[in-house]
Amino acid sequence: DAGVTQSPTHLIKTRGQQVTLRCSPISGHKSVSWYQQVLGQGPQFIFQYYEKEERGRGNFPDRFSARQFPNYSSELNVNALLLGDSALYLCASSPGGSNYNSPLHFGNGTRLTVT
Amino acid sequence: KQEVTQIPAALSVPEGENLVLNCSFTDSAIYNLQWFRQDPGKGLTSLLLIQSSQREQTSGRLNASLDKSSGRSTLYIAASQPGDSATYLCAVRDTGGFKTIFGAGTRLFVKA
Numbered sequence: 001d002a003g004v005t006q007s008p009t010h011l012i013k014t015r016g017q018q019v020t021l022r023c024s025p026i027s028g029h030k031s032v033s034w035y036q037q038v039l040g041q042g043p044q045f046i047f048q049y050y051e052k053e054e055r056g057r058g059n060f061p062d063r064f065s066a067r068q069f070p071n072y073s074s075e076l077n078v079n080a081l082l083l084g085d086s087a088l089y090l091c092a093s094s095p096g097g098s099n100y101n102s103p104l105h106f107g108n109g110t111r112l113t114v115t
Numbered sequence: 116k117q118e119v120t121q122i123p124a125a126l127s128v129p130e131g132e133n134l135v136l137n138c139s140f141t142d143s144a145i146y147n148l149q150w151f152r153q154d155p156g157k158g159l160t161s162l163l164l165i166q167s168s169q170r171e172q173t174s175g176r177l178n179a180s181l182d183k184s185s186g187r188s189t190l191y192i193a194a195s196q197p198g199d200s201a202t203y204l205c206a207v208r209d210t211g212g213f214k215t216i217f218g219a220g221t222r223l224f225v226k227a
Contacts, residue, residue, distance in 0.1 A: 042217030
């Protein structure tokens with residue numbers, strides 16, 4: 001079975017531009033979470049989606065938005081990019097619902113560089 | 116506010132040594148604690164998940180323990196190998212269910 005897939009793997013953008021990152025969860029998983037990992041730090045929670053609805057949001061500005069599609073894939077959008085948005089963006093999937101004790105499964109991430 | 120701390124930040128050991136990585140968290144209201152491995156520039160690989168009602172989990176040379184009341188977990192790696200070199204992250208899932216909070220990780224280097 002395919003794991004969590006993210007695209008693109010690398011991206012270079014200029015300050016002020018907008019970017020869209022994509023994630024496909026493991027087959028059968030209905031929950032997708034997004035994390036930002038700055039070099040040398042642990043991942044920081046951005047969003048969780050379950051059944052196309054936002055279930056949680058971390059401490060990130062409104063420039064960050066996301067959505068989940070009927071096939072449970074997800075997109076993360078970041079507007080008005082800043083240099084500080086440069087990071088590895090990770091997507092994780094899990095069965096969701098009341099399965100709080102199912103492990104998170106991560107993709108390999110998208111490396112975003114803002115110049 | 117939940118905070119997760121990992122000690123040490125970095126560790127270098129000779130091959131074959133047994134080692135312990137530490138993780139502490141400030142709020143015991145968690146569903147579970149999960150240990151991950153991350154290779155440079157890569158995503159996270161799940162190693163072990165301990166539910167809040169459990170005390171430990173084992174997988175091969177890895178053993179993770181959880182003391183929820185004291186807010187501590189340890190990851191024990193037996194007979195370390197150069198291939199174990201990576202960053203190890205612990206994360207707790209809060210009782211809201213949707214947020215998993217990570218520590219900054221321990222960078223492990225196993226010398227051949």
